[in-house]
Amino acid sequence: xxxxxxxxxxxxxxxxxxxxxxxxxxxxxxxxxxxxxxxxxxxxxxxxxxxxxxxxxxxxxxxxxxxxxxxxxxxxxxxxxxxxxxxxxxxxxxxxxxxxxxxxxxxxxxxxxxxxxxxxxxxxxxxxxxxxxxxxxxxxxxxxxxxxxxxxxxxxxxxxxxxxxxxxxxxxxxxxxxxxxxxxxxxxxxxxxxxxxxxxxxxxxxxxxxxxxxxxxxxxxxxxxxxxxxxxxxxxxxxxxxxxxxxxxxxxxxxxxxxxxxxxxxxxxxxxxxxxxxxxxxxxxxxxxxxxxxxxxxxxxxxxxxxxxxxxxxxxxxxxxxxxxxxxxxxxxxxxxxxxxxxxxxxxxxxxxxxxxxxxxxxxxxxxxxxxxxxxxxxxxxxxxxxxxxxxxxxxxxxxxxxxxxxxxxxxxxxxxxxxxxxxxxxxxxxxxxxxxxxxxxxxxxxxxxxxxxxxxxxxxxxxxxxxxxxxxxxxxxxxxxxxxxxxxxxxxxxxxxxxxxxxxxxxxxxxxxxxxxxxxxxxxxxxxxxxxxxxxxxxxxxxxxxxxxxxxxxxxxxxxxxxxxxxxxxxxxx
Amino acid sequence: xxxxxxxxxxxxxxxxxxxxxxxxxxxxxxxxxxxxxxxxxxxxxxxxxxxxxxxxxxxxxxxxxxxxxxxxxxxxxxxxxxxxxxxxxxxxxxxxxxxxxxxxxxxxxxxxxxxxxxxxxxxxxxxxxxxxxxxxxxxxxxxxxxxxxxxxxxxxxxxxxxxxx
Numbered sequence: 001x002x003x004x005x006x007x008x009x010x011x012x013x014x015x016x017x018x019x020x021x022x023x024x025x026x027x028x029x030x031x032x033x034x035x036x037x038x039x040x041x042x043x044x045x046x047x048x049x050x051x052x053x054x055x056x057x058x059x060x061x062x063x064x065x066x067x068x069x070x071x072x073x074x075x076x077x078x079x080x081x082x083x084x085x086x087x088x089x090x091x092x093x094x095x096x097x098x099x100x101x102x103x104x105x106x107x108x109x110x111x112x113x114x115x116x117x118x119x120x121x122x123x124x125x126x127x128x129x130x131x132x133x134x135x136x137x138x139x140x141x142x143x144x145x146x147x148x149x150x151x152x153x154x155x156x157x158x159x160x161x162x163x164x165x166x167x168x169x170x171x172x173x174x175x176x177x178x179x180x181x182x183x184x185x186x187x188x189x190x191x192x193x194x195x196x197x198x199x200x201x202x203x204x205x206x207x208x209x210x211x212x213x214x215x216x217x218x219x220x221x222x223x224x225x226x227x228x229x230x231x232x233x234x235x236x237x238x239x240x241x242x243x244x245x246x247x248x249x250x251x252x253x254x255x256x257x258x259x260x261x262x263x264x265x266x267x268x269x270x271x272x273x274x275x276x277x278x279x280x281x282x283x284x285x286x287x288x289x290x291x292x293x294x295x296x297x298x299x300x301x302x303x304x305x306x307x308x309x310x311x312x313x314x315x316x317x318x319x320x321x322x323x324x325x326x327x328x329x330x331x332x333x334x335x336x337x338x339x340x341x342x343x344x345x346x347x348x349x350x351x352x353x354x355x356x357x358x359x360x361x362x363x364x365x366x367x368x369x370x371x372x373x374x375x376x377x378x379x380x381x382x383x384x385x386x387x388x389x390x391x392x393x394x395x396x397x398x399x400x401x402x403x404x405x406x407x408x409x410x411x412x413x414x415x416x417x418x419x420x421x422x423x424x425x426x427x428x429x430x431x432x433x434x435x436x437x438x439x440x441x442x443x444x445x446x447x448x449x450x451x452x453x454x455x456x457x458x459x460x461x462x463x464x465x466x467x468x469x470x471x472x473x474x475x476x477x478x479x480x481x482x483x484x485x486x487x488x489x490x491x492x493x494x495x496x497x498x499x500x501x502x503x504x505x506x507x508x509x510x511x512x513x514x515x516x517x518x519x520x521x522x523x524x525x526x527x528x529x530x531x532x533x534x535x536x537x538x539x540x541x542x543x544x545x546x547x548x549x550x551x552x553x554x555x556x557x558x559x560x561x562x563x564x565x566x567x568x569x570x571x572x573x574x575x
Numbered sequence: 576x577x578x579x580x581x582x583x584x585x586x587x588x589x590x591x592x593x594x595x596x597x598x599x600x601x602x603x604x605x606x607x608x609x610x611x612x613x614x615x616x617x618x619x620x621x622x623x624x625x626x627x628x629x630x631x632x633x634x635x636x637x638x639x640x641x642x643x644x645x646x647x648x649x650x651x652x653x654x655x656x657x658x659x660x661x662x663x664x665x666x667x668x669x670x671x672x673x674x675x676x677x678x679x680x681x682x683x684x685x686x687x688x689x690x691x692x693x694x695x696x697x698x699x700x701x702x703x704x705x706x707x708x709x710x711x712x713x714x715x716x717x718x719x720x721x722x723x724x725x726x727x728x729x730x731x732x733x734x735x736x737x738x739x740x
Contacts, residue, residue: 125593126600130643133588150643185740186585186646310637313630 005173008137009034012101012163015144017044018178021072023063023438024048024101025056029076030116031103034168048438048467051459053080055431057087058457061096062432065418066393067439068223070097070152077103077165078116082123086425088158089127093422094244095221097156099147100124106166107135121162129157137167141178149182154189155308156221189307193324193332201279201303201320202336206344208277208301210352211237214260217244217421218282218306220414224327225249228281231330234337235279236344238356240268242283243406244421251410252390257356258365261289262558263403266364266567266575269558271356272297273565280304280318282326284311286422295563305329364556364569365407374549375524377401377476381408383528384446384474387535392444393418393436395471397429397453400482403554405448427456433471434464444472444535451477451501461514464541472534473511473543478550479504486553490568491560511543521546577606578632579658579730581738582621582639583647586612590619590644597642603627603635607660607727618646618740622729624704647738655733658703661726663689664711667719668696676717684710695721704728 006014012035016024024047028036039047050056053075060071075081081102091098105114121131130150132143140163147159166172205211213235219228229249232239240260241248249256258265260272272278278300283289285304290296293315304311304318305326312321322329367378381404384392394409395418396402402419411417418436420428433447447454454475464471476482484499508518517540521530527546534542556567559574567575584590591610598605606624613620625635632650639648668674668691677696681688686700700710707725714720732738 121589122592125596131589184643187643308641310634310641314634 003175006176007034007038007170007173008140008163008168009038011137011140011176012144012168013038013042013045014176015141015178016072017042018180019145019148021045024072024074025050025060025063025435026074027053027056027076027080029080029103031077031105031165032074032080032101032163032168034165034170035074035101035103035163047074048463050431050463052457053083054087054427055457055460055463057084057098057100058090058425058428058431059435059438060098061087061091061428062395062418062435063439064096064098064435065432066415066436068415070099070148071435073098073100075100075102076116077105077120078118080116081120082118085123085127088124088160090420090423090425090428091158092127092129094217094420095156096158097151098158099144099151100158100160101144102160102162104162104164107164108166110164121160124160127158128160129155131160131162133162134164134167137172137174140167141176145178145180146182146184149184150187154187190323191325191328193305193322193329195332197320197322198329198332198336201322202333202340202342204277204301204303204320205235205279205333206337206340206342209348210274210276211235211279212271212275212277213237213239213279213281214242214272214283215239215245215248215281216242216283218326219245219248222282222325222327223414224282224330225414227327227330227334229253231334234334234342236349238271238353240264240271242286242289242421243419245283246406246417247411247414250412252412257360259406260564261286262291263407263554263556266362266556266565266569267356267359269565269567270359270575272300273563274355275300277301277303280306281330282306285314285316287315289564290315291558291564291566292561297564362569364567367552369524371524373524375521375527375546377404377478377548377552378408379524380474380476380527380531380546380548381405381448383531384448385409387528387532388444388446392416392446393433393440395419395429395433395436395445395447397447397449397456398424398426399450399453400478400486400552400554401448401450401453401476404476426453429453430457430460430471430473433473434460434469437469437471438467447471447473449473449475450482451475451479451504452481454507458510461511461516461541461543465515468539470537470539470541473541474531475507475543475545476548477504477507477545478548478552480550482550483554485550489553507543507545511541516541516543518542519544576626576628578625578627578650578652579656579728580623580625580636580639581649581651581730582623582645583613583738583740584619584621584642585644585646586617586619587644591621593642593644594621594639597638601634601638603631607725609727609729620738622727624728646740649732649738651730651732654736656730657733658728658730659701660704660707660728662700662707662710662723663697664700664714664723665695665697665721666714667694667721669694673718677714680710680713680717684713686710
């Protein structure tokens with residue numbers, strides 16, 4: 001009996017197939033043409049042709065954030081691979097599992113400055129979880145299988161697999177086998193929290209007088225929302241979410257006190273500042289949360305649960321560190337709380353909530369809109385919330401519109417809020433929304449963006465036509481780079497250096513040129529009607545260009561170098 | 576404070592660059608770094624001498640440990656340990672006086688003259704960093720140092736403790 005032999009390119013596709021991959025996001029080029037030829041000759045995996053490799057990474061990223069499945073990107077050597085760098089960094093900063101297959105010139109040419117040769121493994125080294133350089137046919141299945149395992153376990157992240165042309169070509173064949181039950185002796189992420197630490201944490205929590213639960217993206221990544229809600233309801237304590245953690249608990253839950261951090265709610269930041277115990281779950285004390293670390297929550301005992309030991313005590317010292325998967329640890333905590341017959345002291349609790357409600361009454365997340373004025377961007381997000389009944393997948397770009405979306409669209413479920421939190425990558429929103437729409441064609445998928453961000457990957461309107469991805473794009477058009485302008489207003493004496501977008505295109509015409517529907521909204525009285533109309537069009541992409549007030553700032557906002565709860569509530573008004 | 580870290584990792588292409596990259600990416604200090612395969616050829620052993628306060632050291636150890644290729648890392652500074660470095664130094668030995676002095680100093684430090692040229696001696700010495708520094712100082716007072724090369728330190732815990740899989 002003869003063993004069937006396969007080319008390296010066929011092995012790539014067979015490996016992906018064995019790992020249940022449905023889509024590859026990519027762009028062809030010289031060094032990966034053999035893989036494209038192999039893709040052409042099968043129909044298990046669909047390839048989505050983007051218009052720029054950066055968009056392929058964001059599209060894979062959006063697909064992953066919405067579904068939890070590892071996204072796969074395919075790019076050619078040299079510029080194809082380097083175009084992926086921003087998208088890889090974006091995924092890395094937000095711990096998104098991703099496998100990037102990067103072509104490379106033939107092994108014999110590596111190091112010769114060959115045509116389209118870039119050391120992509122070197123380029124991406126600081127922004128990946130791991131990388132593999134395949135050197136022979138036999139390396140391919142093993143590298144791809146390990147890449148998936150590493151990307152999706154522990155603290156997830158992107159993995160790059162480099163594939164030189166000579167191991168993909170038809171002249172070179174070998175037998176194929178793939179091991180999907182991976183064990184790596186040097187990689188064993190901790191799953192369960194240490195029992196002693198769990199006991200200590202439960203004890204500390206039960207003695208707390210002013211407990212705050214602070215949860216982040218880890219909850220979303222581990223699909224641990226239900227457990228989090230159960231834990232929070234057991235504790236009866238207030239809960240705040242990071243930007244990445246929104247939807248981890250319902251945004252309308254009565255114990256939810258809003259997002260914390262730079263543009264978080266006053267009640268969230270005040271509660272943190274006044275807490276005696278902070279239970280941090282899958283969050284990493286990012287500088288956009290803490291503000292000045294020297295002044296950070298001085299009276300709080302910090303219980304920090306995270307899968308990644310490097311996140312613990314990196315910026316803020318944890319008194320009770322617990323390394324483990326956040327869902328597993330939360331279950332351990334719940335079991336321990338039952339064990340010690342936890343029941344919070346009602347009087348102390350009600351005092352704490354009374355205090356929090358005073359902060360809530362300030363209504364820090366608010367704005368003023370006169371009927372005759374230009375449309376306030378916040379009003380657009382509120383209208384979107386109403387029209388989509390709070391059940392849309394909302395993908396955002398980066399800037400003021402991102403913060404308005406986070407503040408005014410309370411997410412009922414996890415994986416509905418998709419944004420570049422850590423890296424802050426403009427141009428993320430549209431391709432991410434496309435990835436989500438591909439996964440959930442029957443759901444409302446909205447890209448909330450700005451006139452700056454949308455132009456960073458606007459070429460993807462073409463991909464949307466090709467694959468029929470009818471997302472709704474809502475551009476909060478303020479003819480400015482709004483967040484830059486806001487900082488220039490607040491910190492740089494109102495000198496608007498390069499933050500004014502002169503010669504903006506007619507977005508409606510652009511949308512139409514790509515075969516989509518364009519709608520422009522200029523006045524408040526037409527806002528809801530036209531926006532509603534956009535959502536009635538199910539089979540075509542609708543680009544809604546909303547003219548908003550360019551002078552609006554995002555408030556509240558932490559005062560630079562201040563404590564977590566030192567905030568501007570509006571222009572000239574401090575907390 | 577100076578710390579010595581012993582690292583056991585996969586002997587794979589790219590492993591070294593990941594460690595070096597990590598140190599530069601996160602602005603950690605490297606005083607010296609040595610690496611070579613161990614008795615088990617699938618493993619590399621690295622010794623890094625670095626500086627930093629407790630918080631920085633904690634991050635260094637955690638960040639290195641997080642690299643997929645790294646199997647174990649341990650800070651051996653506070654335990655009883657052995658630390659050795661190799662020095663090769665080429666010194667001027669042009670007349671009787673300098674030849675005698677170099678030979679005498681080398682004997683005192685228990686080094687070896689391992690090569691000679693027309694007007695130079697090459698000396699080999701092992702020891703910890705402090706001993707090597709003292710030796711170089713002593714030589715400098717008597718003759719001219721033409722060239723020197725140091726291996727960077729390697730270290731190991733004393734007694735039964737071992738860094739292995």
